[in-house]
Amino acid sequence: QVQLVESGGGLVQAGGSLRLSCAASGRTFSSYAMGWFRQAPGKEREFVAAITWSGGNTNYADSVKGRFTISRDNAQNTVYLQMNSLKPEDTAVYYCADQRKSYGNSWYSTGVYDYWGQGTQVTVSS
Numbered sequence: 001q002v003q004l005v006e007s008g009g010g011l012v013q014a015g016g017s018l019r020l021s022c023a024a025s026g027r028t029f030s031s032y033a034m035g036w037f038r039q040a041p042g043k044e045r046e047f048v049a050a051i052t053w054s055g056g057n058t059n060y061a062d063s064v065k066g067r068f069t070i071s072r073d074n075a076q077n078t079v080y081l082q083m084n085s086l087k088p089e090d091t092a093v094y095y096c097a098d099q100r101k102s103y104g105n106s107w108y109s110t111g112v113y114d115y116w117g118q119g120t121q122v123t124v125s126s
Contacts, residue, residue, distance in 0.1 A: 004022055032099050048068065079096065
């Protein structure tokens with residue numbers, strides 16, 4: 001099993017910044033990549049960003065390109081999501097996810113992620 005513990009969520013004003021952290025424990029050696037997803041009320045869970053542990057290759061949703069940055073600290077088995085220039089539309093529950101295997105260029109699909117964090121609320125006020 002893999003456990004994902006998130007932190008850093010909260011309330012922030014529009015235009016502000018927030019950094020989310022996700023610490024992975026357990027059988028982390030089998031992990032290929034980590035992703036961030038978000039889900040707003042009444043909407044489907046959507047892809048935000050992903051990164052591979054080994055090469056640090058990244059992918060971003062169009063809605064967050066230029067504003068969000070995903071990174072990882074392999075020594076601490078921790079992945080981060082730096083969120084800048086936040087907008088009210090970014091308000092959602094943010095989830096960290098663990099992709100066990102590579103399925104090619106399928107970062108955006110929830111189906112390729114095997115483990116999920118508990119979710120952390122991010123609220124952006126106007």
